[in-house]
Amino acid sequence: MSTFVDVKPTQNLEAFKGVKKVPHEEYYTSGHRTCQGCQSAQIMKLMAKAAGPRTIILGSTGCMYVANTSYYATPWGVPWMHTQLGSAGSSALGTAAALRVQMRKGAMKDEPINVIAFCGDGGGADMGLGAISATMCHPDYNLLILMYDNESYANTDIQISGASPYGVNTSFSTPGKVKRIMNHRWKKNIAPLMLVGHPTVKYVGTTCTSYPLQAMNSVRKALSIGGPTFIHCLNPCTKGWDFDPLLSFEMGELAVNTGIFPLYEVECGKLKLYGKTDQIAKGKFKRLPVRDYLLKQGRFAHFVDEDIEYFQSKIDEMWDKWLVPGIIPLQKEIEADNPPAK
Amino acid sequence: MATLTQSVDEKKKIYEQEALITGAEAIAIACKLANVDVVTAYPIRPYDTVMQYISQLVADGEMDCEFIVAEGEHSQFEIVKHASACGARVFCGSSGVGWMYAMEALTVSPALRIPMVCMVGNRALDDPGAFGVEHNDALAVRDLGWLLTWVDSAQEALDTALIAYRVAEDRRILVPLAISCDGAFLTHSQALVKIPAAEQVKKFLPRYDRGDLLLHPDNVISVAPQANEDWVMEVRRQNYAVTEITCDVIREVYADFERTFGRKYGNPFFEEYMTEDAEVVLLGMGTLSTPVKVAIRKLREEGKKVGFVRLRWFRPFAGPELAKCLERFKAVGVIDRDFSFGSPNLSGVVATEVRSAMYTGSSTRPPVLCFIGGLGGREVTVPDVEKMTDIVFQAAQGKAQPLTQWIGLRG
Numbered sequence: 001m002s003t004f005v006d007v008k009p010t011q012n013l014e015a016f017k018g019v020k021k022v023p024h025e026e027y028y029t030s031g032h033r034t035c036q037g038c039q040s041a042q043i044m045k046l047m048a049k050a051a052g053p054r055t056i057i058l059g060s061t062g063c064m065y066v067a068n069t070s071y072y073a074t075p076w077g078v079p080w081m082h083t084q085l086g087s088a089g090s091s092a093l094g095t096a097a098a099l100r101v102q103m104r105k106g107a108m109k110d111e112p113i114n115v116i117a118f119c120g121d122g123g124g125a126d127m128g129l130g131a132i133s134a135t136m137c138h139p140d141y142n143l144l145i146l147m148y149d150n151e152s153y154a155n156t157d158i159q160i161s162g163a164s165p166y167g168v169n170t171s172f173s174t175p176g177k178v179k180r181i182m183n184h185r186w187k188k189n190i191a192p193l194m195l196v197g198h199p200t201v202k203y204v205g206t207t208c209t210s211y212p213l214q215a216m217n218s219v220r221k222a223l224s225i226g227g228p229t230f231i232h233c234l235n236p237c238t239k240g241w242d243f244d245p246l247l248s249f250e251m252g253e254l255a256v257n258t259g260i261f262p263l264y265e266v267e268c269g270k271l272k273l274y275g276k277t278d279q280i281a282k283g284k285f286k287r288l289p290v291r292d293y294l295l296k297q298g299r300f301a302h303f304v305d306e307d308i309e310y311f312q313s314k315i316d317e318m319w320d321k322w323l324v325p326g327i328i329p330l331q332k333e334i335e336a337d338n339p340p341a342k
Numbered sequence: 343m344a345t346l347t348q349s350v351d352e353k354k355k356i357y358e359q360e361a362l363i364t365g366a367e368a369i370a371i372a373c374k375l376a377n378v379d380v381v382t383a384y385p386i387r388p389y390d391t392v393m394q395y396i397s398q399l400v401a402d403g404e405m406d407c408e409f410i411v412a413e414g415e416h417s418q419f420e421i422v423k424h425a426s427a428c429g430a431r432v433f434c435g436s437s438g439v440g441w442m443y444a445m446e447a448l449t450v451s452p453a454l455r456i457p458m459v460c461m462v463g464n465r466a467l468d469d470p471g472a473f474g475v476e477h478n479d480a481l482a483v484r485d486l487g488w489l490l491t492w493v494d495s496a497q498e499a500l501d502t503a504l505i506a507y508r509v510a511e512d513r514r515i516l517v518p519l520a521i522s523c524d525g526a527f528l529t530h531s532q533a534l535v536k537i538p539a540a541e542q543v544k545k546f547l548p549r550y551d552r553g554d555l556l557l558h559p560d561n562v563i564s565v566a567p568q569a570n571e572d573w574v575m576e577v578r579r580q581n582y583a584v585t586e587i588t589c590d591v592i593r594e595v596y597a598d599f600e601r602t603f604g605r606k607y608g609n610p611f612f613e614e615y616m617t618e619d620a621e622v623v624l625l626g627m628g629t630l631s632t633p634v635k636v637a638i639r640k641l642r643e644e645g646k647k648v649g650f651v652r653l654r655w656f657r658p659f660a661g662p663e664l665a666k667c668l669e670r671f672k673a674v675g676v677i678d679r680d681f682s683f684g685s686p687n688l689s690g691v692v693a694t695e696v697r698s699a700m701y702t703g704s705s706t707r708p709p710v711l712c713f714i715g716g717l718g719g720r721e722v723t724v725p726d727v728e729k730m731t732d733i734v735f736q737a738a739q740g741k742a743q744p745l746t747q748w749i750g751l752r753g
Contacts, residue, residue: 053559056557071572081427087420091424108429130417
């Protein structure tokens with residue numbers, strides 16, 4: 001597409017060809033205080049490993065700041081700086097701009113340096129959305145925004161965010177005597193929002209920590225392609241979702257296999273589904289019932305059968321009715337929406 | 343080429359230019375001369391004219407910087423905050439509620455030791471909407487570690503912007519600094535300004551060096567991790583330590599400015615006008631100096647010995663020095679272009695600070711009256727100044743006066 005501009009060269013980060021080819025060096029190591037089975041910490045580790053040492057990482061407020069980076073016990077082996085909850089986009093932009101201008105003026109060695117800003121779903125899908133959107137509109141800066149999504153404000157006692165699923169029990173949406181369902185919102189469709197709304201962005205992808213090699217290669221591709229890029233990573237949260245830490249990986253796989261969380265990447269406007277999502281789209285894999293996913297998590301323990309059926313019907317709609325199944329929610333015909341709980 | 347043996351006057355002849363420009367344009371030119379690396383803009387009147395000038399300088403190839411138009415003031419200040427952490431010299435600014443929209447970024451910058459230099463085109467806070475000057479916008483950060491200065495002419499705006507980078511980026515200081523320019527009265531008013539040459543500025547202003555605080559792959563540090571009760575108090579104490587030495591650094595920089603450019607500001611912290619034999623003085627910040635000085639000349643012709651003290655630096659507040667200056671007079675009238683609702687004596691911010699400084703720093707403690715006026719861009723007129731002077735004289739003669747009065751109020 002002619003809308004894509006050429007930018008300063010990036011590091012040439014080729015895909016890791018198998019887990020045995022992944023380097024041993026870690027740039028996110030001991031020192032963090034995250035929960036057992038924490039998948040958000042897992043993507044931090046994979047992201048830093050994939051990016052390598054010539055990288056600057058900016059971290060928005062969220063669990064991956066508060067629980068992750070304590071004074072005198074930083075886990076980061078690359079330069080890292082805190083940024084405010086709504087500032088993932090702005091921090092990446094400011095950092096990339098500072099590097100570019102100083103290299104141009106000869107005040108700093110001219111070399112490709114990766115700039116990554118991460119944010120949680122609260123920082124990405126809610127408060128920081130405007131700043132991320134603005135940053136995606138600057139095609140001449142090389143940077144990656146990675147949103148780790150544990151579907152709640154998990155650091156502050158688990159409250160609903162714009163990325164929380166329908167009906168979920170959180171500390172701001174606890175079922176009560178009169179109302180069973182307190183969250184009537186559906187999860188914000190964040191990656192398509194980025195790719196459809198910002199046509200000059202060269203890479204938008206989804207990933208999940210249950211597929212570590214693929215997650216690292218997504219990061220490497222996003223950092224190599226040039227310009228601003230965005231990755232949405234689903235990270236099951238033992239505390240917020242209420243499941244045994246043993247099930248962390250399985251929970252991510254179930255999210256993909258039930259069709260709730262599709263895996264895909266859009267490279268210069270070209271959509272590619274991958275993994276089980278690709279097989280679902282091609283009819284080679286039958287989506288698992290969403291019941292298998294929901295009932296493994298305490299946050300949905302208050303669901304009655306009709307809630308589960310309603311949830312299933314919305315997933316079916318994603319795959320059967322959407323013009324781009326699982327991704328773009330445009331439909332030729334719209335049916336009435338009748339949730340069981342008002 | 344100039345050499346060390348040339349006098350300042352000779353250098354000025356060779357380099358200096360003179361132009362008719364506004365206060366905002368003067369600061370834009372200072373940014374060009376300071377070779378600023380990253381500038382972020384977002385529209386709000388009246389500060390935004392500075393960004394119009396900078397955008398033109400960039401378009402004309404006169405200035406080499408990353409000029410980023412943000413999607414709101416919060417991002418505007420966050421972008422330069424992070425650029426500064428990576429070693430870039432930055433410029434930014436806002437007005438009124440725009441400044442307040444950026445408040446989170448303004449709050450975190452002092453503790454992060456970010457020497458961003460900003461222009462505040464002082465503007466009344468909404469609601470109701472008003473483009474005109476009020477000082478409550480910039481004053482909102484007065485307790486957070488920012489350095490705050492008020493200028494009253496385009497020349498002082500340009501000079502102070504250069505001084506600002508030297509002070510803020512000094513390794514002993516490293517905190518953000520805001521230059522306040524009264525909306526319309528200074529941002530949009532033209533005056534003849536002497537513009538120094540780039541070579542001179544280069545000597546005065548070395549490149550910003552963040553040293554071991556630089557965020558770069560060659561310097562693997564974690565900036566602003568979660569500290570909690572273990573260390574936050576010590577971090578605050580480090581910012582406090584900055585405040586203990588800021589006055590000294592400012593004095594050094596003004597002295598060096600005078601050596602380099604030959605322009606003299608005397609006491610950096612406040613300007614005194616006709617105070618030598620004055621019985622009473624008025625005190626204020628910003629462009630109200632113009633009507634006040636005109637009125638004082640008129641009152642002097644009538645034999646009334648009144649002077650004026652214009653506060654240049656509000657943070658740091660040169661308390662002991664100001665108290666020593668003011669204790670010579672029989673009464674002081676502070677003109678506050680701001681308000682501090684519910685404050686002691688229901689006065690404005692500046693009057694409250696002056697009284698606090700006088701309580702400990704002066705032996706005589708003359709009455710300090712507060713006049714709240716000029717809000718929302720209303721002019722402080724010569725008759726207003728005459729009226730205030732009368733009231734201050736009455737206080738000086740021992741006739742009790744209300745501690746706070748509103749001046750120029752309708753109805």
